[in-house]
Amino acid sequence: xxxxxxxxxxTVANVSCAFDVLGFxxxxxxxxxxxxxxxxxxxxxxxxxxxxxxxxxxKNVAGVVAMEMLKKANADFxxxxxxxxxxxxxxGIGSSAASSAGAAYGVNxxxxxxxxxxxxxxxxxxxxxxxxGIAHADNVAPAIFGGFALVRSYSPLDxxxxxxxxxxxxxxxxxQIEVKTENARKILxxxxxxxxxxxxxxxxxxxxxxxxxxxxxxxxxxxxxKIVEPVRSVLIPLFLKVKQAFLEAGALGGGISGSGPSxxxxxxxLETAEKVAEAMKKVYSQxxxxxxxxxxxxxxxxxxEI
Amino acid sequence: xxxxxxxxxxTVANVSCAFDVLGFxxxxxxxxxxxxxxxxxxxxxxxxxxxxxxxxxxKNVAGVVAMEMLKKANADFxxxxxxxxxxxxxxGIGSSAASSAGAAYGVNxxxxxxxxxxxxxxxxxxxxxxxxGIAHADNVAPAIFGGFALVRSYSPLDxxxxxxxxxxxxxxxxxQIEVKTENARKILxxxxxxxxxxxxxxxxxxxxxxxxxxxxxxxxxxxxxKIVEPVRSVLIPLFLKVKQAFLEAGALGGGISGSGPSxxxxxxxLETAEKVAEAMKKVYSQxxxxxxxxxxxxxxxxxxEI
Numbered sequence: 192x193x194x195x196x197x198x199x200x201x202t203v204a205n206v207s208c209a210f211d212v213l214g215f216x217x218x219x220x221x222x223x224x225x226x227x228x229x230x231x232x233x234x235x236x237x238x239x240x241x242x243x244x245x246x247x248x249x250k251n252v253a254g255v256v257a258m259e260m261l262k263k264a265n266a267d268f269x270x271x272x273x274x275x276x277x278x279x280x281x282x283g284i285g286s287s288a289a290s291s292a293g294a295a296y297g298v299n300x301x302x303x304x305x306x307x308x309x310x311x312x313x314x315x316x317x318x319x320x321x322x323x324g325i326a327h328a329d330n331v332a333p334a335i336f337g338g339f340a341l342v343r344s345y346s347p348l349d350x351x352x353x354x355x356x357x358x359x360x361x362x363x364x365x366x367q368i369e370v371k372t373e374n375a376r377k378i379l380x381x382x383x384x385x386x387x388x389x390x391x392x393x394x395x396x397x398x399x400x401x402x403x404x405x406x407x408x409x410x411x412x413x414x415x416x417k418i419v420e421p422v423r424s425v426l427i428p429l430f431l432k433v434k435q436a437f438l439e440a441g442a443l444g445g446g447i448s449g450s451g452p453s454x455x456x457x458x459x460x461l462e463t464a465e466k467v468a469e470a471m472k473k474v475y476s477q478x479x480x481x482x483x484x485x486x487x488x489x490x491x492x493x494x495x496e497i
Numbered sequence: 498x499x500x501x502x503x504x505x506x507x508t509v510a511n512v513s514c515a516f517d518v519l520g521f522x523x524x525x526x527x528x529x530x531x532x533x534x535x536x537x538x539x540x541x542x543x544x545x546x547x548x549x550x551x552x553x554x555x556k557n558v559a560g561v562v563a564m565e566m567l568k569k570a571n572a573d574f575x576x577x578x579x580x581x582x583x584x585x586x587x588x589g590i591g592s593s594a595a596s597s598a599g600a601a602y603g604v605n606x607x608x609x610x611x612x613x614x615x616x617x618x619x620x621x622x623x624x625x626x627x628x629x630g631i632a633h634a635d636n637v638a639p640a641i642f643g644g645f646a647l648v649r650s651y652s653p654l655d656x657x658x659x660x661x662x663x664x665x666x667x668x669x670x671x672x673q674i675e676v677k678t679e680n681a682r683k684i685l686x687x688x689x690x691x692x693x694x695x696x697x698x699x700x701x702x703x704x705x706x707x708x709x710x711x712x713x714x715x716x717x718x719x720x721x722x723k724i725v726e727p728v729r730s731v732l733i734p735l736f737l738k739v740k741q742a743f744l745e746a747g748a749l750g751g752g753i754s755g756s757g758p759s760x761x762x763x764x765x766x767l768e769t770a771e772k773v774a775e776a777m778k779k780v781y782s783q784x785x786x787x788x789x790x791x792x793x794x795x796x797x798x799x800x801x802e803i
Contacts, residue, residue, distance in 0.1 A: 208698075209698065209702065210698075211695045211699075212699040213702065341699070341703065341706060343699045343715075343718070343719065344696070344699060344700075344703075344718070349703070349718060351702075351703060351706050351715065353706060380691065381690060381692075382688040382689065383688065383689060383691050384687060385685060385686065385687055385689050388689055388697070389517045389518060390650070391694070391698060392514075392516075392518060392694075392697060392701040393517075393647070393648065394649060394650075395698040395701050395702050396518055396519065396649065396701050396702070396705045397650075397657060398702075399701075399702045399706050399709075400647060400657050400659060400709065403706065403710070409657065412655060413649065418691070
């Protein structure tokens with residue numbers, strides 16, 4: 192193989208009650224990455240468009256992932272990675288994860304697919320560590336596995352793919368303000384009430400059960416987060432108004448995407464997801480804050496070759 | 498209908514990580530209850546065998562459930578309930594729940610099945626309230642629904658039935674010591690670390706996913722309780738030895754049944770579940786404590802007419 196182009200998806204991590212353990216991939220929102228084999232060893236990064244992300248391989252999330260994989264595999268060649276970044280950094284829909292997971296997937300192809308998906312997630316987590324200081328897996332896992340990906344445990348790393356119900360669509364609004372992941376982590380309390388935790392894992396259980404049984408109403412009833420959302424939502428202007436608007440427009444439920452500032456909602460059917468987009472748009476149009484809106488089916492396969 | 502006899506099952510609540518939200522019903526361990534219509538209004542309770550449970554209807558868990566149902570339905574007849582209590586009170590395998598749920602099921606039959614299953618759970622919770630002071634649903638729900646029953650929320654009451662994987666068997670040992678539910682509640686900390694709670698709901702998600710996808714290994718990996726078991730297990734002699742023994746004998750996992758003192762484990766296949774019983778027996782045989790052991794398939798339908 193001399194050249195490969197892939198689509199690597201945006202992802203929504205946390206998914207309301209399932210804070211830090213669940214994520215899902217979007218189908219039509221993501222970056223494009225092209226990989227070219229080079230005779231010279233090592234990794235080169237080229238950013239397309241007007242990105243100001245670093246191109247030094249050891250400072251770029253795709254770079255660190257690719258370098259580590261080539262090293263592990265003792266590769267006698269190098270790789271040039273061209274990244275067409277369509278997911279804005281800092282959006283809360285897995286911008287760094289798309290590049291990290293994409294690099295893991297792409298480089299593995301040139302190595303003859305010697306690494307399995309769990310190993311790809313582990314490599315991709317190096318990129319997440321570079322981006323945020325924490326090697327979390329709840330964005331890179333759904334990017335690599337597709338569907339909903341449950342990170343049950345980190346030690347050992349245990350990822351469970353749960354297929355998305357067919358008619359499940361996601362609407363995401365990305366208000367163009369900055370919420371630093373670091374700050375979003377810092378404001379969380381270290382302790383929670385046991386009774387709140389019990390309520391939360393009751394909802395997590397309901398959400399997972401609803402996904403498996405394609406019970407859209409149950410998914411909706413379970414999308415309740417008593418622990419993280421009340422604390423973090425203060426960092427996102429008009430969060431409660433957006434939430435009220437998407438519920439009134441018929442969404443099953445939703446919450447903060449990743450650590451924000453994006454807000455996601457899940458709906459049954461494209462038509463409702465588009466109504467939800469209109470309702471979200473209306474709320475933010477009353478502010479001076481720029482925003483992007485995406486409507487997407489849940490991606491069932493993760494990264495795709497194009 | 499003039500007379501009805503039912504089998505009402507023992508149940509295991511909490512199920513390790515899924516503290517306070519999940520329970521399942523056993524198939525061959527339970528009480529028998531016979532209901533007889535009487536011309537005189539009101540409820541009469543007769544305990545068969547040598548039980549010392551109260552027979553005054555307002556002090557008996559089956560009695561309070563039956564009285565409330567007859568009152569709500571404005572019944573112009575009464576019911577005599579004969580209870581053959583085979584589940585020992587205080588065992589931690591839902592002794593009061595079997596009587597409460599059985600009463601709800603039986604009385605409903607005489608009323609022409611006017612109440613649905615959720616309503617039956619609500620009535621049965623009155624019995625649980627009388628028995629322990631708390632109207633919890635995680636034993637009565639699986640007794641009424643069968644399989645695994647998730648209590649996602651109490652307000653409104655939301656019960657989700659999850660079918661048990663076919664080859665799932667339960668082994669329960671009941672050491673005949675007393676653990677008061679009240680004390681087992683009291684020793685729990687009111688706060689938990691967020692990071693422990695996250696690990697716990699990751700396991701809850703894994704358990705629910707494993708049940709849905711009949712992934713026995715995943716069920717086993719997910720049966721980990723970092724929050725309640727470490728605190729409560731000190732009330733149960735040799736808990737850790739029993740746990741080590743059932744894991745070595747091939748069980749998928751297990752933990753404290755309800756608030757104890759019973760210890761449950763889940764296995765794939767009857768043969769393993771019986772080996773586990775032998776291993777548990779061996780541990781307790783070295784003590785002076787009497788014990789019962791049960792091996793049972795997971796009950797898929799709940800209460801049965803016989």
